[in-house]
Amino acid sequence: MKSVASNTGTSRHVYWGISTIFLLILIAGCKNPGSRAVSIEQIEKIEQEQIQLQREIALLKTENDQLKKQIHVLLGLPKEVKGENIYCLQRIKIHGYTNIYDKDEDGKKESLIIYIQPIDQDGDIIKAAGEVEVQLWDLNRDSGEALLGQWTITAEKLRKCWLTTLITMNYRLIFNVSDKVEQYEEPLTVKVTFTDYLSGKTFKEQRVIKPHKP
Numbered sequence: 239m240k241s242v243a244s245n246t247g248t249s250r251h252v253y254w255g256i257s258t259i260f261l262l263i264l265i266a267g268c269k270n271p272g273s274r275a276v277s278i279e280q281i282e283k284i285e286q287e288q289i290q291l292q293r294e295i296a297l298l299k300t301e302n303d304q305l306k307k308q309i310h311v312l313l314g315l316p317k318e319v320k321g322e323n324i325y326c327l328q329r330i331k332i333h334g335y336t337n338i339y340d341k342d343e344d345g346k347k348e349s350l351i352i353y354i355q356p357i358d359q360d361g362d363i364i365k366a367a368g369e370v371e372v373q374l375w376d377l378n379r380d381s382g383e384a385l386l387g388q389w390t391i392t393a394e395k396l397r398k399c400w401l402t403t404l405i406t407m408n409y410r411l412i413f414n415v416s417d418k419v420e421q422y423e424e425p426l427t428v429k430v431t432f433t434d435y436l437s438g439k440t441f442k443e444q445r446v447i448k449p450h451k452p
Contacts, residue, residue, distance in 0.1 A: 327358055329357050331355040346416070351410065355406070363406070369432075371431040372413070372428065373429040389413055429442070
């Protein structure tokens with residue numbers, strides 16, 4: 239954690255460094271009047287860099303203050319609500335809507351849509367932050383050809399996939415499998431690995447999906 243004191247020290251070093259450079263440029267300009275235009279450009283560049291550094295220092299100070307507040311709150315919590323007891327992800331569920339769909343209505347099913355529900359200790363669905371790995375398998379094939387596709391969804395992308403409806407809540411992930419599933423006529427297997435960023439635990443679940451018969 240960067241302390242406020244270290245930020246202040248950095249600010250002083252930046253100030254004295256810029257002041258020294260500024261003075262040297264002025265001296266050089268006085269000795270060589272023909273280079274005055276170049277010196278002005280250099281001065282303007284240094285001024286812009288100084289402004290940028292000041293902004294970065296202010297941002298670091300703000301982050302430092304926020305971390306101090308967070309630590310103060312956490313230290314004040316009773317033992318029974320610290321750590322995993324704040325919320326505890328118990329398992330994940332692959333919802334039954336998970337399947338391969340014909341989204342563009344061209345007669346071919348090309349979109350694998352997976353619905354993932356993180357569930358806590360009370361059985362409630364929660365928007366747990368984490369990373370997801372998805373695999374699509376055809377277990378009827380030989381072992382070397384059984385894995386049809388594999389994808390990794392980062393936490394940043396995952397949080398944008400949260401979907402809330404009148405019926406339920408879940409992460410909805412969509413993958414184009416047109417180049418991986420030529421004929422969707424037999425059951426396939428979806429495997430999901432969810433890494434919870436709060437606890438660091440990994441949760442795995444799989445589900446067999448079947449083509450809807452007309």
